[in-house]
Amino acid sequence: MTATVAAEDGAILSVRDVYKVYGGVRALNGLSLEVARGEVHCVVGPNGAGKSTFFKTLIGVETPTSGKVFYRGRDVTRMPAFRRARLGLSVKFQNISAFGELTALQNLFVPLRRNHRKADIPDRAAAVLARVGLAGLEHQEVRRLSHGQQQWLSIGLSIAAEPDLLLLDEPAAGLSAEETTKTASLIRELNRQGMTIIVIEHDMGFIRSLKARTSVLHYGRLFAQGEFDEIAANEDVRRIYLGTA
Amino acid sequence: MPQSPRAALPVRILASFNGPQTLGNSRFFWCCWLVAILALALLPCFASRYHVLTASNFLISSILALSLCLIWGYCGILSLGQAAFFGVGGYAYGIVGINLIEPMGNTDLALLAGVLAPAAFAACIGGLMFYSRLKGVYVAILMLVVSLLLGLFMRQTADPSYTIGGAYLGGMNGLGPATASDPALPSLTLGLAGYAVEFDGRGRDFYWFVLGVGIAVYLGLRWLVNSSFGYLLVACREDLQRTETFGYDVRLVQLGVFCLSAALAGLSGALYTAWGAYIHPDGFSVAPNILVVIWVAVGGRKDLTSVVVSTLALNAISIELAAWGEISLLALGVILVTAMLAAPEGVAATLGAWIGGIVGRKRAGSATSSVPARLGAAL
Amino acid sequence: MELSGQIFSWVYQYFDNMAFLLLAASGLILIYGMMGVINMAHGEIMMIGAYIAASAFHAGAPAPVAIVAAGVGAGLAGVVLERLVIRHFYNQLLSSLVVTWGLSLIISQAALLILGPSIMNMPTPFGSFSVGGFSFGVYRMVLFAVAVALIVAVWALFRFTAFGIAARAAMENPRMAAALGVDTKRIYTLTFAIGCALGGIAGGMFAQTATISPFFGQNYTPMAFITVVMGGSANAILGLIYAALYLAGVQTVASNVFNPYVGYVSIMASALIALLVMPAGISDFIQRRRARAMER
Numbered sequence: 004m005t006a007t008v009a010a011e012d013g014a015i016l017s018v019r020d021v022y023k024v025y026g027g028v029r030a031l032n033g034l035s036l037e038v039a040r041g042e043v044h045c046v047v048g049p050n051g052a053g054k055s056t057f058f059k060t061l062i063g064v065e066t067p068t069s070g071k072v073f074y075r076g077r078d079v080t081r082m083p084a085f086r087r088a089r090l091g092l093s094v095k096f097q098n099i100s101a102f103g104e105l106t107a108l109q110n111l112f113v114p115l116r117r118n119h120r121k122a123d124i125p126d127r128a129a130a131v132l133a134r135v136g137l138a139g140l141e142h143q144e145v146r147r148l149s150h151g152q153q154q155w156l157s158i159g160l161s162i163a164a165e166p167d168l169l170l171l172d173e174p175a176a177g178l179s180a181e182e183t184t185k186t187a188s189l190i191r192e193l194n195r196q197g198m199t200i201i202v203i204e205h206d207m208g209f210i211r212s213l214k215a216r217t218s219v220l221h222y223g224r225l226f227a228q229g230e231f232d233e234i235a236a237n238e239d240v241r242r243i244y245l246g247t248a
Numbered sequence: 249m250p251q252s253p254r255a256a257l258p259v260r261i262l263a264s265f266n267g268p269q270t271l272g273n274s275r276f277f278w279c280c281w282l283v284a285i286l287a288l289a290l291l292p293c294f295a296s297r298y299h300v301l302t303a304s305n306f307l308i309s310s311i312l313a314l315s316l317c318l319i320w321g322y323c324g325i326l327s328l329g330q331a332a333f334f335g336v337g338g339y340a341y342g343i344v345g346i347n348l349i350e351p352m353g354n355t356d357l358a359l360l361a362g363v364l365a366p367a368a369f370a371a372c373i374g375g376l377m378f379y380s381r382l383k384g385v386y387v388a389i390l391m392l393v394v395s396l397l398l399g400l401f402m403r404q405t406a407d408p409s410y411t412i413g414g415a416y417l418g419g420m421n422g423l424g425p426a427t428a429s430d431p432a433l434p435s436l437t438l439g440l441a442g443y444a445v446e447f448d449g450r451g452r453d454f455y456w457f458v459l460g461v462g463i464a465v466y467l468g469l470r471w472l473v474n475s476s477f478g479y480l481l482v483a484c485r486e487d488l489q490r491t492e493t494f495g496y497d498v499r500l501v502q503l504g505v506f507c508l509s510a511a512l513a514g515l516s517g518a519l520y521t522a523w524g525a526y527i528h529p530d531g532f533s534v535a536p537n538i539l540v541v542i543w544v545a546v547g548g549r550k551d552l553t554s555v556v557v558s559t560l561a562l563n564a565i566s567i568e569l570a571a572w573g574e575i576s577l578l579a580l581g582v583i584l585v586t587a588m589l590a591a592p593e594g595v596a597a598t599l600g601a602w603i604g605g606i607v608g609r610k611r612a613g614s615a616t617s618s619v620p621a622r623l624g625a626a627l
Numbered sequence: 628m629e630l631s632g633q634i635f636s637w638v639y640q641y642f643d644n645m646a647f648l649l650l651a652a653s654g655l656i657l658i659y660g661m662m663g664v665i666n667m668a669h670g671e672i673m674m675i676g677a678y679i680a681a682s683a684f685h686a687g688a689p690a691p692v693a694i695v696a697a698g699v700g701a702g703l704a705g706v707v708l709e710r711l712v713i714r715h716f717y718n719q720l721l722s723s724l725v726v727t728w729g730l731s732l733i734i735s736q737a738a739l740l741i742l743g744p745s746i747m748n749m750p751t752p753f754g755s756f757s758v759g760g761f762s763f764g765v766y767r768m769v770l771f772a773v774a775v776a777l778i779v780a781v782w783a784l785f786r787f788t789a790f791g792i793a794a795r796a797a798m799e800n801p802r803m804a805a806a807l808g809v810d811t812k813r814i815y816t817l818t819f820a821i822g823c824a825l826g827g828i829a830g831g832m833f834a835q836t837a838t839i840s841p842f843f844g845q846n847y848t849p850m851a852f853i854t855v856v857m858g859g860s861a862n863a864i865l866g867l868i869y870a871a872l873y874l875a876g877v878q879t880v881a882s883n884v885f886n887p888y889v890g891y892v893s894i895m896a897s898a899l900i901a902l903l904v905m906p907a908g909i910s911d912f913i914q915r916r917r918a919r920a921m922e923r
Contacts, residue, residue, distance in 0.1 A: 062493055064489060083492070083497075084489070084492040084493050085492045085493070085494075085495050085496055085497045085498065088492070088493050088494055088495035088496075089495040093493070093494075094493050096490065100487065100490050102482070102483055102486040102487060102490075103486070104482075104486060105268075105479075105483075105486070106268070109268055109479060109482075112476060112479040113479055113480060113483040113494055114494045114495075116476040116477075116479060116480065117494065117495055117496070121475075121476045124476070160494070164494055164495060326721045326724065326725070328724070328728070376903050377903070380902075380903045380904075382902065382903070384720065384721060385720050385721065385724060385856075386856055388721065388724055389665070389724075389852055389856055390856075390899060390902065392849075393852075393853065393895050393898070393899070394899075396849055396895075397892060397895050397896075400888070400892065401892070404888060534845065538728055538729075538732055541725055541728065542729070545725055573740075574736075574739065574740065575736075575740065577736045578732070578733060578736035578737055578740060580732070581729050581730070581732035581733035581736060582733055584725075584726070584729035584732075585712060585726055585729045585730060585733065588716075588722065588725065588726045588729070589712065589715055589726075592722070
């Protein structure tokens, strides 16, 4: 934690010319992208655009074949996942990523015990659960929660680690319209409290409700970037989503 | 049950052994537990010498089973070669014991070696395995290979050149003294401040000593898995990658637990060597390795108490069956496969949860509901 | 002459060792590569095959017929095991490891109980030839040919036949395959049975070079596992071949320079090291290397 931190020029995360090759497939093909501190940044793209590979290289589960990833001004390209987490990078995986056999409270023990005393954890956990709209469900076994509730608990686990940068992979997957709206307002609320959030989504409808800066990936590269309305109006983006590009 | 911070000291101590990671957190359970311990403690008063001797061995087996329960049941690391650590502990105790019993007059250092040698060995292998992020199946099989390799090595040490000080590895004859003037494998002799107490492996004192060690290991592990570190272990078992993204170096967690488990297996091996004044290359072969897995899987790998109960019960069954001929291993194999089909969470654990459910309904909320999910009893 | 005999002897041993690994592992790799189950009872399946082959041979059947009978018998045993036990443990890698280990204990102990510890033998056919003063058994070369033939047959079965395509679909995406009308349960049973049949054939082949006892399987299981685990599952058959080429080389050199025990140990030790360098097996490692080369 003592390594020098380069001057932070407003970008909390910066990805430079990253390649990732699996077998014969170039999942990331020279991707460069910057995310500013304090923003909500959406990353979208059609299936196979490289979204989840991008996500994995950010959290440290995959190492890029070449290129660099900077977080808060330091090179984290080859840093293992747990060190990135200690630097304040927190994630929610695409699938449900809570521990199914444990109760909600026991789940929250895992991120909370790193920074808090055991005696304080139940109160902290209750606060986190209230924040994600699950107040009072401490003792519910996770696999008995509804799909939406599990998604929110997964987000709750990520924010319990008190991150600077929160990465959400498909937070609206499999949710009803009502649940999606609730998730969007939760993301906006967290952002108002100062958290930088990257949302990786397949579903343009959900992104629309966030009204945030948006990057479009296509064939492992940055295809377009801008405010959501510009992106939505962009003919080329429409084309790749309709599959004619 | 929630305990107020000002609860009496014994209640608070008891509470630290209780929690969602173990079955049996109610007062009813602890009363039964106390009765069981008392019965075990009084066993030498009414059982024959032979029964005390076998019971000592059962208790030693329970410690070995607990060591596997810790890594497999709680941390999700299956080792098919847990007997490797048992054997290393046994040989380390024997080698150091033979060399130091005469100059020191006790086996304190030998017992310590029996615990530390396997832990150090586990640190080497585990470091390589976990830091290269080897998959779980590969860890399981590699550990079996390591155990078989150790066995192969020990088997071919019949050559008289295989001596370490006064200890001769002895190949298929097992560990022994190098020359007639060297002492034999010593029985457990604890020295403290000039006094030395010898525990003859065949006697009651040894039985009580092992019982005490067993209780300490059991309670220590209950405390560990119900501490906040226990949540981390279970999180590693459930999803290693997710746990890492919360900022934990999961490799280090796995390595630490692996070494602790090896130390406990080694303790069991050292006690075994002291018990029979005997350690042999067969300790590394397939049979002992598979036996540990059977004890743990049949009992219920995710609960310490269940594992102890099943180890004692299955050992007793094996002894009974031995009277009928060579069918005990066959029977244990059938029990294992049947149990895994009928009660994947373990027979003892399933029964325990069922009893807990009945008692819990009678005194709403004081006990347990389903197997892994008990409502934060410790909180 | 002396030198050429020595060199031939090494080459001969290399192929012999490779045949051993390929034959012992062929059925295991099929079950692991296709179904993700490591069958710890594979050695015992081979033992069943060996007993069937020897019994059939002593009852008057010619050796090739006896070996086919071993394959059929072991395959049927595989059907029974899969139906009764294995199918409950798909997608539970560690549990399937434990339960198949339990099965291996049951089979070997039951064999010990029924057949006793006595041993059976089959004569080694084909006689021998000599090169440079050294004498070599012809049968060992037949073993190698059979091993290669079996591997090619398995590859062709899964690559080209309708069954193979359905099986690969069922492994890749069971729900989709089921929706397309593939009877995935039957596919699993058949795949497991074919794996066991290969084990049975291997057992029958080995029965002609080794003595048969209830613990026959234990001589083969660890080596077979090492080969499979080292090969990895990214491209199972290719991985198996690489692993066998490599391990046989290590074993041949180590057992000639030192002794057969060192040869055995060096196989296990080198597999250990190889796994630490390539945690997902050789086939995965080679795929990654290729990917990196493409990047450049």
